[in-house]
Amino acid sequence: MNTAQQARWVRFTPTERIARSMVYIVVVVAVIWSLKTVEVIPEFLYDAPEQTADLLSRMWPFDWGYYPTVVHAAMIETIHIATLGTLLSLVAALPLAFMAARNFTPFPVLNWVAQFIFVTSRSVNSLVWALLFVAIFGPGALAGILAIAFRSIGFVGRLFGEALEEAQKGPIEALNAIGAPGSMVLAKGYWPQAEPAFWSIALLRWDINIRESAVLGLVGAGGIGLALNASLDNLYWDEVGLILAVILLVVMATEIISSKIRARII
Amino acid sequence: MSTSPAPNPASWRSRAFPARWNKRMAWLGLLLYVIYATSIIDVTWERFVRGIANGGTFLARMFPPETAPERMALVYSGLLESIQIAILSTFFGVLLSLPIALLAARNLMPPMVSWAARGVIAICRSFHYVIVSILFVKAVGFGALAGILALIVATIGFVAKLFAEAVEEMSMKPVEALRATGAPFFSIIFLAVLPQVAARFIGFTTYQLDSNLRNSTMVGIVGGGGIGATLFTAYRRFDYDLVLTILIATIILIMIAEALATRLRRIFQ
Incomplete structure (x- = not known):
């Protein structure tokens, strides 16, 4: 390049360009491979418009009488x-997050x-x-609660652990310097810095969990999903329509509520 | 100020970490909620204890995981179908997300158009992909296609929303410059809008590929194809050793995909 009369500016190094082209090729190959080998039964497709129209006509009008008897409680x-x-x-993820934060727990094994x-x-x-929890505890809300909790631990713990690692050293060093015990450093050094992140993560996960818990009943873990499953098995599409509408309303309400709370506490 | 009393350490202390009553009340409210909710819901301690004992037998029946060749072939074909569902739903979902996101961006479109596009995105986001795949199973029948369509909807809900936000956050200067030269609409999109947001768009896409792969292992529970169908059948037949094999295989697949997605993002940074 030095010997060239004019410097030629290139945005990417040759390796970068090769890597990018490779990615594009892989994407194209993957899509073509999937399209060619995926199993789609064409006979089912021919009557898809009729089936959809049938579905909608069976859903509407909703079976409103089903709301007070079953849907509300579910x-x-x-x-x-x-x-x-x-x-x-949250209770389970909090100590784990402190354990994962490299600035709070200086032992790589524990991290x-x-x-x-x-x-x-x-x-x-x-x-x-x-x-898994339905197999262990039997059908019902307990299995649902544990399923939601076990799935959320990783989400909350990882994000909160990252928030803890971003905590400023100043207040913590100050507390250490005056000889504050470890519990005090945690409660007055780390916690106030990470608290807004904690509640924001908790709200985000709660929002997701409302959506997810609506389907857990399909495998027997309680809630509205159980009612949905029963209606689906009986092909009572007017009940299914009502349940879906209620889920939609609750999910949207949750989103509004969580954004309101977020605006207030953070 | 002259009348203020001599400083006393006790009041300093209370000022350093004052008691915050509204916060304490919030904690108390949370506690009361937990007591109330656990009391009305079907959760009892003895059930929990009995379940723990149950868990032992359950785990014992899972081990060792199934490794018979004909069962492994079943797992293999199920995983392959899940991968296909993930690839196709991401590809077509992202393809559809692009125009929808541009329509939803309030800095490019008139309010009427952007509100309509935002409505579409909100509906796509509100339903869990398993519920959407129930509807598609009814519409297009059992199999991979229902799963693909359901995950396309999920992809639009996520990618189009974030992409629209990215477009709204971009700098409007290149757009205005191109407009001033009288460039047609599509030139503005390709030369002023997309170059600014392409990197983030690829980030969203790889993230969605990852999550579509996770979700494609689940749509089978309601008939949407993929490994989920095999998993649910094995579970219903109490083939817990096969369940464990499927779980291990799925987790390995997801971890590989996560590593690949990270790599991919690094290439395009």
């Missing part, structure tokens, strides 16, 4: 499952153990956790 149970599950995960728990928790879908 929806309340779903909200409780999501909230209790979130609270349980690693906490990270491993987080990865395991996040890698298993909440529906799978629900399957």
Whole structure:
């Protein structure tokens, strides 16, 4: 380049360009491979428009009478499952997050153990956790709460651990310098700095958990999903429509509530 | 000021860490809620204790995981289908997200258009992908297609929302400069908008590929194809050793995908 009369400016190094082109090629190949080999039954597709029209006509009008008898209580149970599950995960994730934060726990082995728990928790879908807990505790809300909690530990723990690692050293060193005990350093040094992040993460997860707990009943873990499953099995689409509408309303309300709380406490 | 009393250490102390009653009340309220909710919900201690004993037998039945070749072939084909669902739903979902996100960006579109596009995104976001796949199973029948369509909806809900936000946060100067030269609409999109947001768009896409892969292992529970169907059948037949094999295989797949997604993001940074 030095010998060239004019400097030629290139945005990417050759390796970068090769890497990018490789990615594009891989994407194209992957899409074509998937399209060619994925199993789609064309006979089912021909009547898709009729099936959809049929579905909608069966859904509307909703079976409003089903709301007071079953849906209301089931929806309340779903909200409780999501909230209790979130609270349980907060209780479990808090010590683990401190264990994972490298500035608070200077032992790599403990950091690693906490990270491993987080990865395991996040890698298993909440529906799978629900399957496992239904097998252990039997169908019902308990399995749902535990499924929500186990799935959320990894999410809350990892994010809160990262928030703790971002805590400024100043207040902590000051507390250490005056000889404050470890519990005091934690409560007055780390916690006030990370508290807004903690509540923000908790709200975010609660929001997600309301959505997720609505389907846990499909595998027997309580709440509105149980009612949904029963209606689906009976092909009572007017009940299904009502349940979906109620879920939609609750999810939207949750989103509004959580953004209001977030604006107030953070 | 002259009448202020001599400083006394006790009042300093209370000023350093004052008691915050509204905060304490919030904690108390939370505690009361937990007591109330656990009392009305079907959760009892004895059930929990009995379950722990149950858990032992359950785990014992899971071990050792199933390794018979014909069962492994089942797991393999299920995982393959999940991967296909993830790839296709991400590809088409992202393809659809692009125009929807541009329509939803309030700095490019008139309010009427952006509100309509935002409505579409909000509806896509509100339903869990398993519920959406129930509806698609009814519409297009059992199999991978229902799962693909359900995850396309989920992809639009996530990617289009974040992409629209990214477009709203970009600098408007290049757009105005191009407008001043009289450039047509699509030139503005390709030369002023996309270059600014492309990097973030790739970030969202790899994230969504990762989460579509996770979710594609679950749509099978309601008939949407992939490994979820195999998992749920094995579970219903109490083949817990096969369940464990499937879980291990799924977790390995997800971890590989996460590592690949991180790599991919680094290439495009």
